[in-house]
Amino acid sequence: MTAMPETTVAARGPVTPRSDSAGAGLPGLRDAVHAEWTKFRTVSSTGWLLLTSVVVTIGASVIASSVVKCGSAASCSADPTKVGLTGVALGQIALAVLAALFVTSEYSTGMIRISLTAVPLRTTMLAAKAIVLTSAALVAGVASVLASVLIGGLLEPGNGFTAANGFRPMTLTHGAVLRAAGGSVLYFGLIALFSLGLATALRDSGLAITVVLGLLLVLPIFGNMILNPHWERRFQRYSPMDAGLAIQVTRNIGKQPIGPWEGLGVLGLWAAAAMLAGWFVLRFRDA
Amino acid sequence: MITTTPTPTPYRSAQRPGPDGFAQLLRAEWTKFRTVRAWAVGLVAAAVLAALATIALAGAASDKGNPGAQNPGAVGPGGEAVTDQFTFVHQALAGNGSITAALTSLTGTVPIPPGAMPQAAVRALQSEGLRPWSKAGLIIRASLKPGSAYAAVMATGAHGVRMQYDYTHDIAGQAGTPSAAAPAWLRLSRSGDTITGYDSADGTHWTKIGTATLAGLPSTVQAGLFVTSPDLFLTSQGFASNNGVQVSTLATAKFNDISRHGAWPAAGWTGSTIGEPTTALQKALCGHPDCIKLAPGSVPNLGGFGVSGGAYTFSGTGDIAPYVPVLDPLGLSFKGTLVGLIAVIALGALFITTEFRRGMMIRTTFAASPRRGRVLVAKALVIGAVTFVAGLIGAAVAFEVAQSKLSANGWVKSVFPIDSLFSAHGLTMVIGTAGVFALAAVLAMAVGALIRRSAGAIAAVIGLIVVPLILATLMPMTIADWLLRLTPAAAFSVQQGTQYYPQVSHVCLPYNGCYPLSPWNGFTVLAVWAVLAVAGAIYVVRRRDT
Numbered sequence: 001m002t003a004m005p006e007t008t009v010a011a012r013g014p015v016t017p018r019s020d021s022a023g024a025g026l027p028g029l030r031d032a033v034h035a036e037w038t039k040f041r042t043v044s045s046t047g048w049l050l051l052t053s054v055v056v057t058i059g060a061s062v063i064a065s066s067v068v069k070c071g072s073a074a075s076c077s078a079d080p081t082k083v084g085l086t087g088v089a090l091g092q093i094a095l096a097v098l099a100a101l102f103v104t105s106e107y108s109t110g111m112i113r114i115s116l117t118a119v120p121l122r123t124t125m126l127a128a129k130a131i132v133l134t135s136a137a138l139v140a141g142v143a144s145v146l147a148s149v150l151i152g153g154l155l156e157p158g159n160g161f162t163a164a165n166g167f168r169p170m171t172l173t174h175g176a177v178l179r180a181a182g183g184s185v186l187y188f189g190l191i192a193l194f195s196l197g198l199a200t201a202l203r204d205s206g207l208a209i210t211v212v213l214g215l216l217l218v219l220p221i222f223g224n225m226i227l228n229p230h231w232e233r234r235f236q237r238y239s240p241m242d243a244g245l246a247i248q249v250t251r252n253i254g255k256q257p258i259g260p261w262e263g264l265g266v267l268g269l270w271a272a273a274a275m276l277a278g279w280f281v282l283r284f285r286d287a
Numbered sequence: 288m289i290t291t292t293p294t295p296t297p298y299r300s301a302q303r304p305g306p307d308g309f310a311q312l313l314r315a316e317w318t319k320f321r322t323v324r325a326w327a328v329g330l331v332a333a334a335v336l337a338a339l340a341t342i343a344l345a346g347a348a349s350d351k352g353n354p355g356a357q358n359p360g361a362v363g364p365g366g367e368a369v370t371d372q373f374t375f376v377h378q379a380l381a382g383n384g385s386i387t388a389a390l391t392s393l394t395g396t397v398p399i400p401p402g403a404m405p406q407a408a409v410r411a412l413q414s415e416g417l418r419p420w421s422k423a424g425l426i427i428r429a430s431l432k433p434g435s436a437y438a439a440v441m442a443t444g445a446h447g448v449r450m451q452y453d454y455t456h457d458i459a460g461q462a463g464t465p466s467a468a469a470p471a472w473l474r475l476s477r478s479g480d481t482i483t484g485y486d487s488a489d490g491t492h493w494t495k496i497g498t499a500t501l502a503g504l505p506s507t508v509q510a511g512l513f514v515t516s517p518d519l520f521l522t523s524q525g526f527a528s529n530n531g532v533q534v535s536t537l538a539t540a541k542f543n544d545i546s547r548h549g550a551w552p553a554a555g556w557t558g559s560t561i562g563e564p565t566t567a568l569q570k571a572l573c574g575h576p577d578c579i580k581l582a583p584g585s586v587p588n589l590g591g592f593g594v595s596g597g598a599y600t601f602s603g604t605g606d607i608a609p610y611v612p613v614l615d616p617l618g619l620s621f622k623g624t625l626v627g628l629i630a631v632i633a634l635g636a637l638f639i640t641t642e643f644r645r646g647m648m649i650r651t652t653f654a655a656s657p658r659r660g661r662v663l664v665a666k667a668l669v670i671g672a673v674t675f676v677a678g679l680i681g682a683a684v685a686f687e688v689a690q691s692k693l694s695a696n697g698w699v700k701s702v703f704p705i706d707s708l709f710s711a712h713g714l715t716m717v718i719g720t721a722g723v724f725a726l727a728a729v730l731a732m733a734v735g736a737l738i739r740r741s742a743g744a745i746a747a748v749i750g751l752i753v754v755p756l757i758l759a760t761l762m763p764m765t766i767a768d769w770l771l772r773l774t775p776a777a778a779f780s781v782q783q784g785t786q787y788y789p790q791v792s793h794v795c796l797p798y799n800g801c802y803p804l805s806p807w808n809g810f811t812v813l814a815v816w817a818v819l820a821v822a823g824a825i826y827v828v829r830r831r832d833t
Binding site (some may be wrong): 033045067068069077086089090094096097100101104108172205206207208209210213217218220221222224225226227228229231 | 338342347348349447587614616618619622623626629630632633636637640641644740741743745746749750753754756758760761762763765766798800
């Protein structure tokens with residue numbers, strides 16, 4: 001990605017004030033989104049991290065789809081859709097890094113002062129960042145989830161996930177699979193917001209990514225390792241990654257610790273809380 | 288610009304140049320670390336959080352609903368939980384004496400009750416009937432009571448002739464599986480408290496395998512022939528289907544040319560089944576509806592024996608070995624140290640990436656000490672040392688408190704002993720965890736030097752160390768096994784709380800806290816990653832501007 005568009009704007013001559021913002025004196029959300037989008041796309045790490053997220057998601061999903069084998073539905077509790085979307089748990093890491101850097105790099109370079117001079121309304125700036133970032137996360141998510149489902153759907157029948165063995169094949173025409181795929185795309189969007197919110201509150205890229213990945217990756221391990229059924233259930237219901245990935249379940253939904261939409265809702269609450277914390281710090285603390 | 292003034296001679300300080308040895312470099316890096324207050328806070332937080340999270344996990348570890356918190360078998364002479372179940376054809380030996388026999392056959396089957404499993408699965412299992420640690424041979428025991436002191440010499444399914452005593456000790460003898468053409472000649476000789484095992488390929492040339500001293504052995508002991516065969520574990524793992532099927536196996540042995548010396552009774556042999564499996568044992572060992580246990584009395588000659596032409600033939604099931612629990616509560620609780628681990632990964636990366644971010648700093652560092660390699664090595668030593676200390680303190684506190692929490696929660700000491708901090712086990716866990724902290728920080732520092740970005744370096748190293756742990760509990764066994772052998776996550780094997788014995792087959796599911804590599808081998812895998820990363824960082828930094 002290059003900074004080409006700026007030069008073309010500058011070559012156009014004196015900039016005439018735009019009518020929609022001239023009267024108010026303050027830029028609106030449209031301008032803020034435009035500014036954030038320009039900052040977002042002109043940094044080379046954006047492209048690399050989005051590409052990493054997509055490649056890692058598809059790669060890990062394809063590997064899982066080709067190695068997990070099942071004899072029959074009766075003897076194996078594996079969920080073909082969940083298997084085919086394994087990569088989401090890995091691809092989220094690059095996306096979380098991208099989201100954290102989107103705000104913390106402004107603090108480390110001092111850019112935040114220019115950003116806030118241009119868009120003094122903190123809420124508008126944060127909302128613009130959220131809109132730009134979530135859109136990018138959703139687009140990347142659609143690409144990686146669609147590819148994972150299509151490739152996994154071709155590979156999995158060879159590993160015993162066939163209708164004859166009692167499995168519903170992973171095709172998007174099936175309602176539960178569509179929910180899992182669409183939900184996984186939303187999952188990416190919520191993870192981006194979760195990371196953006198915490199990073200806005202913490203302001204330091206190292207600290208932010210450590211806290212985000214700690215909450216995302218270590219809590220599920222605790223849920224897995226704790227030798228207490230009550231606490232195991234609590235971890236699975238309320239930790240952001242376990243709850244959010246409940247949306248990928250298509251088999252034995254009633255036996256899961258949390259329902260698909262309820263789980264994604266829990267992640268939504270985490271993301272909302274993080275964004276609120278970020279907004280609060282941005283609004284009431286000097287940059 | 289045009290100037291006419293002559294070029295001035297460069298300024299030279301009148302002061303003598305300061306020392307620039309490696310010690311000065313270390314001191315400079317140490318000063319940089321200790322003067323950033325946030326890093327000191329992070330280091331203390333890493334130690335405190337590692338200990339607190341581990342203690343919290345141990346405190347929550349309930350013995351209820353977890354099969355294996357209790358000892359399902361007997362307690363051995365050392366106070367440890369043991370499995371002591373076999374078929375024994377025995378006589379009372381008063382005083383000193385010896386017994387010799389030739390084992391001419393050792394075979395195994397999987398006796399599955401009709402209807403318990405699909406026929407295809409039963410057929411597939413039959414080749415697994417003779418377990419590598421199915422055993423038959425000669426044994427001298429203090430009594431018939433399960434858990435009593437013993438010494439035995441035996442042929443095994445796949446590990447040749449062994450001498451074993453008091454459950455935990457195992458010495459190798461000659462190789463090979465016995466057959467009619469190549470019988471395994473075995474001899475066990477008692478003199479006071481000392482029992483000596485011999486083997487021979489021909490019955491004339493004997494080799495001593497080892498000597499066992501069983502303190503307090505009564506003058507009259509039970510001695511004779513035994514057969515036993517451990518359970519077969521069929522495990523599969525993958526996407527919340529951690530299946531474990533445990534099946535009893537049955538070994539049948541044929542003994543020829545039995546001869547005795549010493550004060551043996553004139554009366555004949557008695558056949559007994561030692562350690563009949565109780566319902567509690569079956570439940571504790573299985574804890575799964577698919578568990579198939581042999582019904583007592585369903586096998587001919589189990590608990591008895593057949594004699595024909597001087598050859599004794601009989602069958603047995605079980606094991607004479609330490610009891611290895613399926614779950615590892617201490618090792619699982621130690622995953623609490625992950626909280627501290629991600630903090631030291633962040634510290635390791637930030638220790639160098641902040642210098643790149645403030646471009647001035649790295650240039651100053653390299654101007655003061657232009658040899659890039661030495662700077663990176665000094666940084667690695669400093670960050671490694673401080674994170675090692677943090678890990679050592681956190682893990683030592685966690686080890687002490689977590690064990691007592693588990694014990695208070697009902698995890699019995701015979702299965703989950705409370706080890707001293709300075710026992711081999713305590714030192715491995717605590718120093719191992721501290722070492723994992725240090726190596727992870729060094730790896731993060733090297734990755735930070737390579738990519739020069741904090742967030743990217745931290746995320747990459749957390750991804751390398753933590754993500755394999757998550758995948759290892761999700762993926763099928765073969766993939767999980769390789770993940771825990773090749774990725775830096777292999778090093779978590781130093782946190783194994785359960786002692787595994789080579790002579791006992793055990794179920795090794797990462798989900799239960801078991802790792803495929805032995806503690807220090809796993810640790811070496813992480814060390815190789817860290818060394819390669821530092822080497823790569825030195826190579827790249829020397830070739831690159833700042």
